Amino acid sequence: MKTLAPQSPVETLYRAGRKTFIERVPDGGARLDALFHTAPALGELAVGVVYGYLHERPGLDPRLQEAAIFAAIVAAGMVGPPLSVHFKTSLAQGLPPGELTELLLVASAFTGFPRAVATAEQLNLLFTAANLPSPPPPPxxxxxxxxxxxxxxxxxxxxxxxxxxxxxxxxxxxxxxxxxxxxxxxxxxxxxxxxxxxxxxxxxxxxxxxxxxxxxxxxx
Structure with a gap:
């Protein structure tokens, strides 16, 4: 009888995280494959930690967790894939567009206007791509x-x-x-x-x- 080798903890988390990501982001699987095409091991680690581990922790509800992630992205000035990905996952977890702009406003007071303005510029593009009204309705x-x-x-x-x-x-x-x-x-x-x-x-x-x-x- 052939015995299967046990999965590594990272692989187990990655499988769970990938499933979660695909459920929340349209074409999520294709997006992950394209993003981590050159560095698949990085994809396994990042997706496993963020979507396989952190998203399953019970301490924060999904909306609050996504709000914290979005604010951290603004503070770090990450206007590339992290912003576009978590823009989609934030909407999927029930954060309306108006709350995202409020989070941007609050974060600007602590992270500085240059990073907040750079985020705002990218949000313009993300709102347009998602066919969302800009500016959005109040939260x-x-x-x-x-x-x-x-x-x-x-x-x-x-x-x-x-x-x-x-x-x-x-x-x-x-x-x-x-x-x-x-x-x-x-x-x-x-x-x-x-x-x-x-x-x-x-x-x-x-x-x-x-x-x-x-x-x-x-x-x-």
Whole structure:
């Protein structure tokens, strides 16, 4: 009986990482093969570490992880393949274009304007290639925050029911968290409470709110 030689740890990670990359990037396999044609061992190591190991760690959700990677790319001035690749993977993980430009703006204050401007120039090309509007719509959190303010002023930009109005009215404190390119969770607190009185799911499309749904805790 023929026994198979065990895979090396790097090869195992590479196989997992390549699968992840292909799932997230159109023509990902062909892109990896072309990028690492001359140095396949480098491809195995890089793809295995980034997409086989780091992407499987549970400490950060995929959106936050991609945001950290994008900011690091801006800080390092990597406007070549790392930027174009993680532009695609960021979108695939639910970072809308508006969040990417916000990350660029924040990173510019720490990494310097020359690198940020070089990144902006490349983003122009990437937006065009992806048929994305430029400049992009506001990030979903900004859209949801403006919506909450409109409800508090008594002039909601989107019709809401009584439960939603109650959760959004003052003196309720609001905590907003974007969870995808089109969704924001809004938690409503009173005073120093650590348990929200309720949560709203706000769906956005571009610069508009298109759905609001309130969720209240179930009584014990």
């Amino acid at each position: 979903p959190r900004a859209v949801a925050l403006a919506f909450c303010d409109s409800v508090r002023r008594g002039q909601p930009s989107f019709p809401v029911d009584a439960q939603a109005r109650k959760l959004l009215r003052k003196p309720h404190k609001l905590s907003l968290h974007a969870t995808a390119a089109d969704r924001v969770l809004v938690e409503s607190y009173i005073g120093q409470e650590t348990t929200p009185r309720g949560t709203l799911l706000v769906r956005v499309a571009g610069a508009d709110v298109v759905q609001v749904r309130a969720y209240l805790p179930t009584p014990n």
